[in-house]
Amino acid sequence: MSEAVSHHDHHDHKPSGMGRWLFSTNHKDIGTMYLIFALTMLFIGGAMAMVIRAELFQPGLQFVTPQFFNSMTTVHALVMIFGVVMPAGVGLANWMIPMMIGAPDMALPRMNNMSFWILPFAFTLLLSTFFMPGGAPAGGWTLYPPLVLQTGAAFPFLIFAIHFLGISSILGAINIIATVFNMRAPGMTFMRLPLFVWTWIITAFLLIATMPVLAGAVTMLLTDKFFGTSFFSAAGGGDPVMFQHVFWFFGHPEVYILVLPAFGIISQVIPTFSRKPLFGYESMVYATASIAFLSFFVWAHHMFTVGMPLTGELFFMYATMSIAVPTGVKIFNWTATMWKGAMSFETPMLFAIGVVIMFSIGGFSGLMMGITPVDFQYHDTYFIVAHFHYVIVPGILFGLIAGVYFWLPKWTGHMYDEKLGKLHFWLSTISVNMLFFPMHFLGLAGMPRRIPDYNVQFTEWNMVASIGGFVFGLSQLIFLYLIIKCVRGGEKANDQVWEGAHGLEWTLPSPPPYHTFTTPPKVTEATAHS
Amino acid sequence: MFVNKLRNCLTGIVSLVSFFWAGTAAADWKLNLTQGVTPISRQVYDLHMLILWIVTIIGIGVFGVIFWSIYYHRKSRGAVPAQFHHSTVAEFTWTIIPILILVGMAIPATKTLVMMEQTGDADITVKITGYQWKWKYDYKNEGIGFYSSLAQDSSKASALRSNIDPGTVSNYLLDVDKPLVLPVNKKVRLLTTAHDVIHAWWVPDLGWKRDAIPGYINDNWAIIEKPGVYRGQCTELCGIGHGYMPIVVKAVPEKEYLAWVEETKLAQAAAAGDSDKEWSADELKAKGEEVYKNTCAVCHQANGQGVPGTFPALDGSAIVNGALADHIDRVVHGKNLMPAFGGQLSDTDIAAVITYERNTWGNHTGDAAQPKDVKAGR
Numbered sequence: 069m070s071e072a073v074s075h076h077d078h079h080d081h082k083p084s085g086m087g088r089w090l091f092s093t094n095h096k097d098i099g100t101m102y103l104i105f106a107l108t109m110l111f112i113g114g115a116m117a118m119v120i121r122a123e124l125f126q127p128g129l130q131f132v133t134p135q136f137f138n139s140m141t142t143v144h145a146l147v148m149i150f151g152v153v154m155p156a157g158v159g160l161a162n163w164m165i166p167m168m169i170g171a172p173d174m175a176l177p178r179m180n181n182m183s184f185w186i187l188p189f190a191f192t193l194l195l196s197t198f199f200m201p202g203g204a205p206a207g208g209w210t211l212y213p214p215l216v217l218q219t220g221a222a223f224p225f226l227i228f229a230i231h232f233l234g235i236s237s238i239l240g241a242i243n244i245i246a247t248v249f250n251m252r253a254p255g256m257t258f259m260r261l262p263l264f265v266w267t268w269i270i271t272a273f274l275l276i277a278t279m280p281v282l283a284g285a286v287t288m289l290l291t292d293k294f295f296g297t298s299f300f301s302a303a304g305g306g307d308p309v310m311f312q313h314v315f316w317f318f319g320h321p322e323v324y325i326l327v328l329p330a331f332g333i334i335s336q337v338i339p340t341f342s343r344k345p346l347f348g349y350e351s352m353v354y355a356t357a358s359i360a361f362l363s364f365f366v367w368a369h370h371m372f373t374v375g376m377p378l379t380g381e382l383f384f385m386y387a388t389m390s391i392a393v394p395t396g397v398k399i400f401n402w403t404a405t406m407w408k409g410a411m412s413f414e415t416p417m418l419f420a421i422g423v424v425i426m427f428s429i430g431g432f433s434g435l436m437m438g439i440t441p442v443d444f445q446y447h448d449t450y451f452i453v454a455h456f457h458y459v460i461v462p463g464i465l466f467g468l469i470a471g472v473y474f475w476l477p478k479w480t481g482h483m484y485d486e487k488l489g490k491l492h493f494w495l496s497t498i499s500v501n502m503l504f505f506p507m508h509f510l511g512l513a514g515m516p517r518r519i520p521d522y523n524v525q526f527t528e529w530n531m532v533a534s535i536g537g538f539v540f541g542l543s544q545l546i547f548l549y550l551i552i553k554c555v556r557g558g559e560k561a562n563d564q565v566w567e568g569a570h571g572l573e574w575t576l577p578s579p580p581p582y583h584t585f586t587t588p589p590k591v592t593e594a595t596a597h598s
Numbered sequence: 599m600f601v602n603k604l605r606n607c608l609t610g611i612v613s614l615v616s617f618f619w620a621g622t623a624a625a626d627w628k629l630n631l632t633q634g635v636t637p638i639s640r641q642v643y644d645l646h647m648l649i650l651w652i653v654t655i656i657g658i659g660v661f662g663v664i665f666w667s668i669y670y671h672r673k674s675r676g677a678v679p680a681q682f683h684h685s686t687v688a689e690f691t692w693t694i695i696p697i698l699i700l701v702g703m704a705i706p707a708t709k710t711l712v713m714m715e716q717t718g719d720a721d722i723t724v725k726i727t728g729y730q731w732k733w734k735y736d737y738k739n740e741g742i743g744f745y746s747s748l749a750q751d752s753s754k755a756s757a758l759r760s761n762i763d764p765g766t767v768s769n770y771l772l773d774v775d776k777p778l779v780l781p782v783n784k785k786v787r788l789l790t791t792a793h794d795v796i797h798a799w800w801v802p803d804l805g806w807k808r809d810a811i812p813g814y815i816n817d818n819w820a821i822i823e824k825p826g827v828y829r830g831q832c833t834e835l836c837g838i839g840h841g842y843m844p845i846v847v848k849a850v851p852e853k854e855y856l857a858w859v860e861e862t863k864l865a866q867a868a869a870a871g872d873s874d875k876e877w878s879a880d881e882l883k884a885k886g887e888e889v890y891k892n893t894c895a896v897c898h899q900a901n902g903q904g905v906p907g908t909f910p911a912l913d914g915s916a917i918v919n920g921a922l923a924d925h926i927d928r929v930v931h932g933k934n935l936m937p938a939f940g941g942q943l944s945d946t947d948i949a950a951v952i953t954y955e956r957n958t959w960g961n962h963t964g965d966a967a968q969p970k971d972v973k974a975g976r
Binding site: 127128129133134135203206208213218220301302303307309342343346348373374375381382385393397399403404405406409410412413421425429435436439440441442512513516517520521523524526 | 628629630631632641642645646649650653654656657660661663664667668671672673674677678679680681682683684685688689692693696697700703704707708710711712714715755756757758759760762763764765769770771772794795796798800802805806807808809811812813814816817830831832833834835836837838839840841842905907908935
């Protein structure tokens with residue numbers, strides 16, 4: 069085994085100073101930068117959420133103007149989706165994929181560097197709009213015209229920021245596909261790949277297919293505002309609803325882009341802590357591919373109330389309901405992985421089990437929303453807000469957090485503080501449910517989305533949600549503290565770290581040398597994925 | 599009040615448990631969808647409950663298996679891990695059964711959706727137009743039309759740091775000056791469209807919402823089976839006033855509805871005649887203050903200071919203190935983000951609000967605009 073992995077490369081020197089980071093072509097360093105960026109943006113987007121929950125704590129307008137409130141909801145979403153979840157996913161991909169497939173780095177290391185550095189630039193553009201006349205964008209992250217065309221000086225900055233974010237994602241996706249297709253070690257066949265790599269391959273194809281569509285949509289907004297086109301203006305022969313079609317053709321696959329990497333992480337964590345192989349590896353791959361394929365056919369379920377013909381409404385209802393089948397297969401396979409295993413509940417496993425349960429809750433509300441005639445009551449209410457926050461926060465975010473806990477010892481060489489990790493988990497889980505579960509009731513009771521103030525009948529649940537929100541936000545400081553503490557020191561981690569861990573990445577030292585697998589390992593069925 | 603609300607929270611959390619055991623009773627605790635007062639709303643409610651029960655049962659089943667496994671299949675309990683990792687029978691079963699459940703859901707859902715499309719043979723038709731930030735209701739066949747804006751007391755209390763307790767305002771943010779009056783037990787066809795950006799018209803008790811899209815018209819129907827007042831809100835983000843343009847439907851017996859139609863027709867005819875009347879400055883200012891609060895204050899603020907960078911201040915403004923004709927032109931024809939109020943307000947209303955603006959706060963022009971001046975300026 070020792071000849072397969074060359075730990076002690078005789079020149080394992082790293083560059084130093086600012087240049088190491090600005091000009092990095094190393095997948096580990098770039099992965100680290102993506103993750104630090106995402107964590108920073110989590111607190112920025114989270115602060116906006118705190119403003120929202122503070123204002124919604126009681127009826128009456130106490131803290132911010134309706135304009136600023138609308139900016140908060142808009143930019144909170146843009147930051148969380150494009151600044152937290154997507155960069156964190158790419159960061160984990162960067163760190164782990166080369167090590168998982170036995171490759172020395174990503175296929176295109178310089179492009180990898182640019183893909184990262186585009187992000188701080190794009191978000192500076194976006195966040196600087198708070199200081200411009202008219203303020204930050206306030207038309208919702210979904211950018212519907214004609215409203216979005218009423219945005220002030222911020223408008224071109226918004227559009228350009230989105231263009232840059234899209235470019236970063238597309239380049240990252242190309243890199244991942246090129247790496248996995250061309251640089252797998254001998255014996256690492258596709259059906260031996262860890263599921264995290266599979267979910268990222270599929271995510272990368274989704275990104276390449278859909279980010280250009282978003283770019284097209286926002287470019288049409290730009291020309292409608294500045295160059296006299298009327299794509300979205302009925303007076304000029306256009307249609308505001310066409311924007312929604314184009315946007316959601318991107319928007320629906322986008323949510324799978326957000327979730328599939330997290331599903332991949334869960335598929336690594338659960339088998340490890342169950343000490344049992346992943347149940348149904350092949351059907352997990354096919355289910356993921358089916359979800360991605362089907363995701364192109366359901367976009368108009370975000371638009372059920374625009375006034376589509378009956379046939380359209382029926383088609384999108386049936387297509388939307390059908391996604392429940394492969395998604396259910398995945399949930400059942402994770403459960404079957406746990407079944408008759410020998411489980412231990414370290415922090416990564418706690419978060420992973422939390423994902424399985426709470427993503428399912430989000431999935432149930434999603435299925436309810438897929439039933440068109442009932443969606444006419446749910447749409448644009450807090451029921452929808454509850455649904456997507458359940459799938460994104462205790463679904464995706466908890467999955468990413470599970471990945472961080474899972475791989476931190478590998479990256480740093482130190483075990484993180486397990487007691488703090490468990491505290492983080494329990495506080496987060498209890499508070500996240502306090503925060504989002506009542507929103508189901510609010511939506512059913514009649515509270516619309518994106519309003520800064522509400523009738524007194526909605527007070528109680530809003531109070532519960534706000535308290536949950538404040539606790540949830542504060543709990544993430546535990547995570548920050550724990551990460552810093554782990555980087556600085558802790559109990560030494562060995563190569564395998566976790567008793568049930570299998571895969572090439574767990575044959576490397578913790579922390580791994582700057583350059584790993586400079587000589588590819590030979591992979592057999594025995595040494596492949598868990 | 600705060601302690602009471604907190605106590606209510608905790609009661610609410612406890613009632614969460616009772617939600618699953620007390621289906622219809624839960625509606626009183628505002629946990630669930632309303633059953634509503636139309637054939638559509640009741641079918642939609644039944645469909646909602648069916649799906650909710652199905653997912654609840656599935657959830658209890660799946661989470662039950664997970665929690666069982668967490669307890670019994672633990673290393674600390676001495677469990678030895680099995681090594682199985684596939685089963686075609688299991689995969690097949692948990693693919694086919696969900697498909698069958700979904701088909702079972704899709705059938706009633708399809709029936710309900712088809713029923714909702716039957717907008718023909720209506721007894722009356724009302725066109726609903728969304729504006730930033732109010733609704734307009736036009737009864738084409740009856741020849742009446744009016745704007746419906748957030749009620750004054752809600753508007754005042756909802757200002758930033760107003761220090762007015764919303765609990766003291768009746769139907770806070772859900773009350774309007776002029777409700778949509780409809781007859782019960784008649785098929786009403788409701789057309790939705792918009793003037794500026796996309797809005798959405800939603801009254802939960804009617805059982806549906808529909809987007810109001812500028813340049814396009816959507817077609818909907820309702821038969822309201824019970825007299826009463828039903829409230830809803832705009833449900834598509836439409837700018838700063840999105841949370842401040844509620845909907846109130848007043849369903850009354852047919853006789854009462856017909857009487858209201860006549861009364862409204864007469865009032866509108868009378869108001870139209872006002873264009874030729876000469877008003878006193880005080881009459882104009884008083885009326886103008888009402889119009890300002892209802893229509894202009896949302897952007898230019900009650901104190902006339904506007905929002906720096908977005909909505910200009912009227913207090914001390916060059917236009918307001920300048921030539922009357924220019925001031926009229928600005929209000930009637932709008933400019934950039936400011937809508938053209940010529941289409942929304944009568945000559946009398948515009949004359950009144952202009953007179954008010956020119957003679958309040960720090961503005962003392964001393965002049966007044968008459969409705970006929972506005973008419974001339976269109």
